[in-house]
Amino acid sequence: MKLARVTGTVTGTVKDIPFSAQKMLLVDIVDADGNVLEPAVVALDVCSAGTGDLVVVTMGSAARLPNQTSGIGTDATVIALVDELTVGGKSVYNAP
Amino acid sequence: MKLARVTGTVTGTVKDIPFSAQKMLLVDIVDADGNVLEPAVVALDVCSAGTGDLVVVTMGSAARLPNQTSGIGTDATVIALVDELTVGGKSVYNAP
Amino acid sequence: MKLARVTGTVTGTVKDIPFSAQKMLLVDIVDADGNVLEPAVVALDVCSAGTGDLVVVTMGSAARLPNQTSGIGTDATVIALVDELTVGGKSVYNAP
Amino acid sequence: MKLARVTGTVTGTVKDIPFSAQKMLLVDIVDADGNVLEPAVVALDVCSAGTGDLVVVTMGSAARLPNQTSGIGTDATVIALVDELTVGGKSVYNAP
């Protein structure tokens, strides 16, 4: 999985019915310091994440393992809201 | 998934029968500002996208989850036409 | 999928029986202008492609969807010979 | 798979029940000399790895092959603790 920062939302016209009920988030993949590693990934969400949240995104077929995204054509899903990051034994991030 | 701009089409000789009925689009993976992140991805399409459209492309096995691409050897499918992008609470793109 | 130029062939000793009957092509992933994006991908082939041909390569589990590669441990298969590329409404490549 | 150094842990709010019982590690993908190739991968763990350990991470659907992660939406799992690396016939790393 990767750390990601939710930057916004994507509204679209989706003709595939199972996919169409899902909210699409725009996220940047980041490191533990918040530096952007890969911008503009579009992810589904099973955590009710909002813009600005630091999250964990799972990719590939793993994105369809949660019940809520099962059978839906997603390759990226927000699977966790980050509460705390600990690096080298020190807390480096705490959710506001 | 990734944002992508449709740049053109690929016409080819395909010997695998399920694949051969599909239209292949040429797309550039882009960020929310339209900067190209990865050029020249070939994708199938379940949204009737056209050249110039901003779309969402799903990759890997997810590309075969829509009914229209089920069982077809694609690793990239246009799953949505982007109507609006919102970044940091502001609308940064609206489909023409 | 990705555009690719066939550059050569790989001859090898393969102990996995289903794989061993397959011809391995060496291809460079390219953009619509022929610039190399990723060199030296080894792909199976269901299109009888030859050195110099511009082709479409499908990757990941999609590479095993064609009948000819079903059950074979490939992660890249040439699924189409490119006849024509159209970018921005203009033809930019025609197969010789 | 890739070599990785465990750098820390991620604590999060996970709403997908099978995933929620798992500990998330933060790891950097490294080469045999310890140079970071890709920072900040979030991985599950079937080896009781700790911060500072050199490990092997398996990615994609392989991350769900171990019994402990079966059916859980992970795309990266620590599958081995590295005891020794041998490069060109010489031992270049031994676990402390």
Added chain:
Amino acid sequence: MKLARVTGTVTGTVKDIPFSAQKMLLVDIVDADGNVLEPAVVALDVCSAGTGDLVVVTMGSAARLPNQTSGIGTDATVIALVDELTVGGKSVYNAP
């Protein structure tokens, strides 16, 4: 698949039983001239490859298609020993 040069071996403590019987090779992904494209991939092996060998590595779920790696959590397996590379009709590599 990708060309790779076997550089060494990884010895580890593996708690997942099906995986634990496997030898892990350290390989560098290379191009046809031997230039390193991606260092330090850890792969299983169904070809009895040794350090220095030029091999073909298959990645993702394809790595589990050979009988010997079926059901094992690998995302990279050496599927062939390269005997000869031919580029542009000329032989550029022959196994010693």
